[in-house]
Amino acid sequence: MLTFTDLHGLQVDLSFLRGEFEVEPKHVLVFLKHENKWLCTIHKRRGVEVPGGKLEEGETLEEAAIREVFEETGVHVKNLQWFAEYAVHDEVKFCKTVFTAQFAGQEHIEFDLETSGMLWLTDEEFIHHPNLSFHMKDQGMRKMLEELKHRDKQW
Numbered sequence: 001m002l003t004f005t006d007l008h009g010l011q012v013d014l015s016f017l018r019g020e021f022e023v024e025p026k027h028v029l030v031f032l033k034h035e036n037k038w039l040c041t042i043h044k045r046r047g048v049e050v051p052g053g054k055l056e057e058g059e060t061l062e063e064a065a066i067r068e069v070f071e072e073t074g075v076h077v078k079n080l081q082w083f084a085e086y087a088v089h090d091e092v093k094f095c096k097t098v099f100t101a102q103f104a105g106q107e108h109i110e111f112d113l114e115t116s117g118m119l120w121l122t123d124e125e126f127i128h129h130p131n132l133s134f135h136m137k138d139q140g141m142r143k144m145l146e147e148l149k150h151r152d153k154q155w
């Protein structure tokens with residue numbers, strides 16, 4: 001397990017083993033790379049980030065991941081796989097499940113009020129884009145990228 005302080009000054013624990021945290025995950029994040037580019041969404045306040053969000057009532061993590069990716073980017077996913085989990089020690093501690101997925105198609109969509117659009121980023125932009133969301137720039141994100149590359153060179 002990796003423990004670090006994020007750019008909001010909160011402790012975050014990251015694990016690549018399932019079920020390490022006592023808090024049930026209620027948030028999801030999805031890594032998807034297609035034709036060598038990373039799928040990202042542009043959050044109006046936070047900036048450019050990997051798609052994801054909070055579970056809705058009655059949803060499984062997988063259902064939330066599929067829905068959030070579509071709502072935030074217009075992309076349909078397939079082959080969703082559990083990848084990592086992290087716990088953020090906010091006032092109320094919360095846990096986030098990270099999936100990998102593959103591209104299964106794309107539609108033109110109307111974005112919701114929080115989203116200004118979607119983007120495909122090169123490796124270079126994924127790390128150095130000038131408008132990255134805070135949690136794209138922390139130690140946990142770097143660790144997850146290393147781990148993905150280690151598992152399969154296509155990442």
Ligand code: GTP
Pocket residue numbers: 006008010012027028052053054055068088135
């Ligand atoms: P919906 O798309 O509307 O479900 O919400 P969202 O995209 O804002 O959900 P998300 O799960 O991305 O984030 C919910 C809250 O948790 C936001 O206030 C985020 O800033 C915060 N958050 C998400 N990830 C992290 C993280 O790694 N560290 C910290 N400190 N906060 C995070």
